[in-house]
Amino acid sequence: MRHDGGVPLDPTPRPQPVPTPQSPRGLLTVTGADRPGVTARLFSALAETPGPRVEVIDVEQVVVHGHLVLGVVVGALPVEGGVADEPTLLAHLSRVAAGVTAAVGVRVDVESATDPGPAPADGRPHHVIVLGRPVPPDAVAGAARAIAGIGGNIDAIRRLSDYPVTSFELTVSGAEATALRTALAAVAAATGADIAVEQVGLARRSKRLIVLDVDSTLVRGEVIDELAARAGRAAEVARITAAAMNGELDFAESLRARVAVLAGLPAEVLDEVREALVLTPGARTLIRTLQRLGFRCGIVSGGFTQIVDPLAETLGLDFAAANTLEVVDGKLTGGLVGEIVDRPGKARALERFAAEYGIPMEQTVAVGDGANDLDMLNAAGLGIAFNAKPFVREQAHTALNQPYLDAVLQVLGFTRDEVLDAVP
Numbered sequence: 001m002r003h004d005g006g007v008p009l010d011p012t013p014r015p016q017p018v019p020t021p022q023s024p025r026g027l028l029t030v031t032g033a034d035r036p037g038v039t040a041r042l043f044s045a046l047a048e049t050p051g052p053r054v055e056v057i058d059v060e061q062v063v064v065h066g067h068l069v070l071g072v073v074v075g076a077l078p079v080e081g082g083v084a085d086e087p088t089l090l091a092h093l094s095r096v097a098a099g100v101t102a103a104v105g106v107r108v109d110v111e112s113a114t115d116p117g118p119a120p121a122d123g124r125p126h127h128v129i130v131l132g133r134p135v136p137p138d139a140v141a142g143a144a145r146a147i148a149g150i151g152g153n154i155d156a157i158r159r160l161s162d163y164p165v166t167s168f169e170l171t172v173s174g175a176e177a178t179a180l181r182t183a184l185a186a187v188a189a190a191t192g193a194d195i196a197v198e199q200v201g202l203a204r205r206s207k208r209l210i211v212l213d214v215d216s217t218l219v220r221g222e223v224i225d226e227l228a229a230r231a232g233r234a235a236e237v238a239r240i241t242a243a244a245m246n247g248e249l250d251f252a253e254s255l256r257a258r259v260a261v262l263a264g265l266p267a268e269v270l271d272e273v274r275e276a277l278v279l280t281p282g283a284r285t286l287i288r289t290l291q292r293l294g295f296r297c298g299i300v301s302g303g304f305t306q307i308v309d310p311l312a313e314t315l316g317l318d319f320a321a322a323n324t325l326e327v328v329d330g331k332l333t334g335g336l337v338g339e340i341v342d343r344p345g346k347a348r349a350l351e352r353f354a355a356e357y358g359i360p361m362e363q364t365v366a367v368g369d370g371a372n373d374l375d376m377l378n379a380a381g382l383g384i385a386f387n388a389k390p391f392v393r394e395q396a397h398t399a400l401n402q403p404y405l406d407a408v409l410q411v412l413g414f415t416r417d418e419v420l421d422a423v424p
Contacts, residue, residue, distance in 0.1 A: 024086035025057060025075045026093045027113040032106030034068035042108070045099050046074065051092030052084035053077040060156060068106065073113050086114055125155065125200040126180060128170040129411055131402060132193040135166045139193035143170065146183035150175050161416035164282060164404040169413070171200065188399075196398035196411045198382070204413050207381060209359045210290055211350050213368035214301040214308055214322075217386050218405070220278045223303050224258050230269050233261040247371035247391045251302060252342040259325065263334030267327045270306045277311065282406030287315055289409060289419050296357050300349045302341055302372050319356075321349040347375035367408060368392075384408060 030042060039061065046054060054074040061070040074093070076084045084092070090110055097108035128147070130139055147154060152175030160167040172180065181197045188195040198204055215222045228237035237258045244254035287297050298319035301308050305324045312320035326335040341349060346368075354364050366373070366380035369388040377383025377396045385396035386405065393399040400407050409419055 023076050023078070023083050023114075024089045025073055025113040026054075026086075026089050027111050028072045028074070028093055028097060029109045029111075030068065030070040030072075030100070030106050031109075032068055032104075034063045034066050035104070038068060038100075038104050038106055039070060041104050042070070042072065042096075042100050045096045045103075046072075049092065049096045049099060051095065052089055053079055054089070054092075062156075062158070086112060124177070125171055125173040126175065126177060127198045127200055127204070127413065128172050128180070128184060129160065129167055129196040129198070129413075130170070130193055131165050131167040131196070131400070131407055131410060133165045133402065133404075135168065135193055136191055139187065139191040139195070140168070142187035142191055143184055143195060146187050147172055147175060147180070150179045150183055152180060160410045160414070161419075163416060165402050165407050165410070167407070167410040169410075192401075194400050194402060194407070196384075196400070198398070198411070198413075203362060203381065206363050207365050207412060208294065208363045209296040209298075209354055209357060210365040210367065210408075211298055211300045211353065211376065211380070212366075213346075213370070213373050213376075213386075214299055214303050214311070216369045217367055218280060218283055218299065219311075220280055223273060223277075223307050226273045226276070227262055227265065227269060228258065230273075231262055231265050237261060244372065245370035246389050247374075250342075251372040252340050255302065255323065255340065255342065256336070259332075259336060260334040262325070262332045265332045267306075267330050267332065269332075270304070270325070274307050274310060277307075280403075280405045282404035284315070285406040285419065286408055287317070289406070289414070291316070293414075296353070296359065298353060300341070300346050300353075300366075300376060302346065302370070319353050321346075321353075343372040343375050346373060347379040350376050350379055365408075365412070367405075382411075384411060 030038065055077050056072065057075045058073040076089045090112065093110045097110050100106065100108050128143060130143055132139060144154060152172045154170050155173050156171040158169050160169050177199065184195040184197060212218045222241055224241060225234060225238055228234045240254050240258050243249040244251050290297055296318045298317045299308050299312050301322040303322050305322045308320050308322040321341055323341050324337045326333040326337045339345065350364060350366060351361065354361055361379060362381040364380045365382045365384065366376045367384045367386050368377055369386050369392065371391060374392060374395055377385065383397045385393045385399040387401055388396065388399060398411060400411065
């Protein structure tokens with residue numbers, strides 16, 4: 001057997017005592033002004049105060065405007081002669097609490113945590129993100145009531161951002177995903193807040209590629225409507241566009257019909273429309289932040305390459321896919337060239353770009369507003385309907401109705417501080 005400094009090394013780890021499900025447990029809740037050393041003092045007291053041996057089972061700590069709330073659950077460890085009973089454990093924890101209060105001046109409450117109750121029907125926790133500018137109190141109250149109404153429990157709450165939107169993330173256990181989304185959708189509709197639901201897990205922070213629709217998502221307005229206005233056919237094209245985006249008309253058919261009315265327009269009009277584009281607020285912040293976090297970012301659009309490709313280049317995007325208007329002798333013919341990027345074409349483009357960069361589909365994000373985005377939104381690991389038509393919001397994984405595109409970052413779980421750290 002090897003020796004190290006005269007101490008024999010035992011190759012077989014000794015089994016350590018662990019609390020059994022029947023072992024008593026206690027909860028210490030610390031509240032008071034936050035200051036350095038409070039947490040260290042509590043755990044030092046648990047280790048040093050004479051009494052039953054304990055093990056730390058769970059810890060939660062939050063500081064709200066300088067006020068500390070720290071909860072610690074400990075379980076009694078078996079020793080020779082058995083396990084301490086609950087009164088003995090709680091009496092020990094009360095001595096610990098008194099010592100901490102005397103040392104650092106915070107309040108420490110002690111209570112039993114022996115019976116945690118039955119396990120939730122659905123053990124997979126979820127993040128519920130409440131966003132608004134502002135977030136009305138009835139949105140938080142309504143979400144809490146809805147969660148409780150389907151048997152869920154709010155385990156933790158943290159603030160993600162205070163600008164450009166205020167957002168809070170609730171960690172919820174014991175609620176089935178579909179029931180949770182349905183209940184919270186009703187709260188969102190009633191209060192005007194956005195409420196998104198995502199399953200807790202590594203997959204949330206493993207996203208590595210995002211695709212953005214262009215019209216009414218990355219930029220304000222619809223490019224085809226601007227082109228039609230220059231052709232004197234704005235009202236006609238607007239009606240066709242609305243029907244297509246609401247899912248009332250096949251997108252490929254509607255696209256051909258709208259493009260046909262552009263016949264005869266000089267190609268220079270495309271440059272004029274492109275230069276007049278206005279990015280959605282927060283678009284640059286979203287893209288720059290995700291790029292610095294290692295995301296591949298790009299455009300998959302039902303619009304036109306003559307508009308989309310220069311836009312992608314200006315924003316430094318990794319890829320772009322769109323339709324191509326036919327131009328002959330410097331004028332639009334009213335036709336298209338090549339494959340049409342319609343509803344299924346958008347999903348195919350997303351899959352193609354993900355494969356090109358070796359990124360699994362479950363690690364992709366898609367953002368769009370129209371019915372032609374639905375296949376892409378559902379194919380992505382996370383599909384976000386952004387200021388979308390009701391038909392789209394109902395079928396996407398989650399929806400945002402804020403005017404700021406960088407609110408997508410909060411749905412992905414990034415805090416405002418992380419955003420500021422990522423953007424130079």
